[in-house]
Amino acid sequence: MDNTFWAKIHGASTHLPLALAGCSWLFDTAGFALARRPAGPQLNVVGYWTMLLAGAGTFPAVTSGLLLTKGEMLDHDLVLFHHLFVWPAFALLVGLATWRAIVGSTTRRRAFSCYLVAGFTAAVLVAGAGYWGGEMLLAN
Amino acid sequence: MHREIKALAVAMCVSAASLAGMSVFAQVLRNNARATSHAQPPDTSWPGWKSVPAPEAIAEGGRLFLNSCAHCHGADARGDEGPDLHDLEMSDRHIINVIKKGIKGEMPSFAKKHSDAEIAELLAYVRSLKNDSPAGDDQSMPQ
Numbered sequence: 001m002d003n004t005f006w007a008k009i010h011g012a013s014t015h016l017p018l019a020l021a022g023c024s025w026l027f028d029t030a031g032f033a034l035a036r037r038p039a040g041p042q043l044n045v046v047g048y049w050t051m052l053l054a055g056a057g058t059f060p061a062v063t064s065g066l067l068l069t070k071g072e073m074l075d076h077d078l079v080l081f082h083h084l085f086v087w088p089a090f091a092l093l094v095g096l097a098t099w100r101a102i103v104g105s106t107t108r109r110r111a112f113s114c115y116l117v118a119g120f121t122a123a124v125l126v127a128g129a130g131y132w133g134g135e136m137l138l139a140n
Numbered sequence: 141m142h143r144e145i146k147a148l149a150v151a152m153c154v155s156a157a158s159l160a161g162m163s164v165f166a167q168v169l170r171n172n173a174r175a176t177s178h179a180q181p182p183d184t185s186w187p188g189w190k191s192v193p194a195p196e197a198i199a200e201g202g203r204l205f206l207n208s209c210a211h212c213h214g215a216d217a218r219g220d221e222g223p224d225l226h227d228l229e230m231s232d233r234h235i236i237n238v239i240k241k242g243i244k245g246e247m248p249s250f251a252k253k254h255s256d257a258e259i260a261e262l263l264a265y266v267r268s269l270k271n272d273s274p275a276g277d278d279q280s281m282p283q
Contacts, residue, residue, distance in 0.1 A: 062162055063165070070169050070172075071170035071172075072170070073166045094151075094155045094158045095152060095155035099148060099150075102150060103144055
């Protein structure tokens with residue numbers, strides 16, 4: 001397989017976790033804020049499934065990226081900046097998705113508020129990785 | 141809270157295992173890329189390998205070039221049916237492999253026609269072909 005193929009697959013697969021991580025955080029935050037209203041738990045269910053999909057979606061995204069760079073985990077210049085966001089985002093998203101899969105769509109408010117802080121961090125990191133990925137495209 | 145803490149421990153383990161798995165996968169890809177790279181170091185165990193070819197080897201390589209290669213690459217190695225061979229940006233190992241094995245549909249194999257020592261002389265000659273040579277192209281031609 002040449003790099004053009006993996007570049008296309010990487011571009012197609014990265015946007016799924018990027019969008020879902022942000023959406024999941026928004027739905028969960030809304031569900032957290034509206035916990036006493038009927039819509040609150042339902043919003044958390046959406047946040048739950050979007051986070052699980054985001055966690056699962058990181059694997060094809062990262063795998064295609066590694067195939068594209070022939071296994072370079074850091075590299076240099078713009079790729080380095082991209083990877084400095086990618087790896088923490090990947091680890092955090094997989095961890096958050098696992099935690100959420102175990103505890104379910106709703107949990108105690110204190111634990112859930114910690115989850116929301118971590119979820120926001122993951123969404124920012126994924127967005128940063130996407131930003132530097134876009135910069136690489138513009139540079140070429 | 142107990143369930144959340146247990147879940148946190150499991151999540152951290154899964155996260156670390158995922159990172160480790162990707163790291164191993166990356167290492168396999170890097171090793172594979174190195175093994176197939178044209179920029180890899182020369183195979184110094186090859187019997188024809190000489191780090192600094194003698195001028196006689198270059199001259200002999202030029203003679204062999206005229207006999208075996210010039211009808212495709214041109215007598216001045218500037219390219220004809222085959223490509224220009226000046227300033228080749230590929231490893232010695234790759235050049236040797238191309239001479240010995242050929243390129244399917246493009247270039248025949250010379251493994252049976254030339255010995256390792258002769259292929260080393262051909263390599264020495266090809267390596268002597270420089271675009272920026274102050275002596276000019278004519279000087280790189282075999283006499």
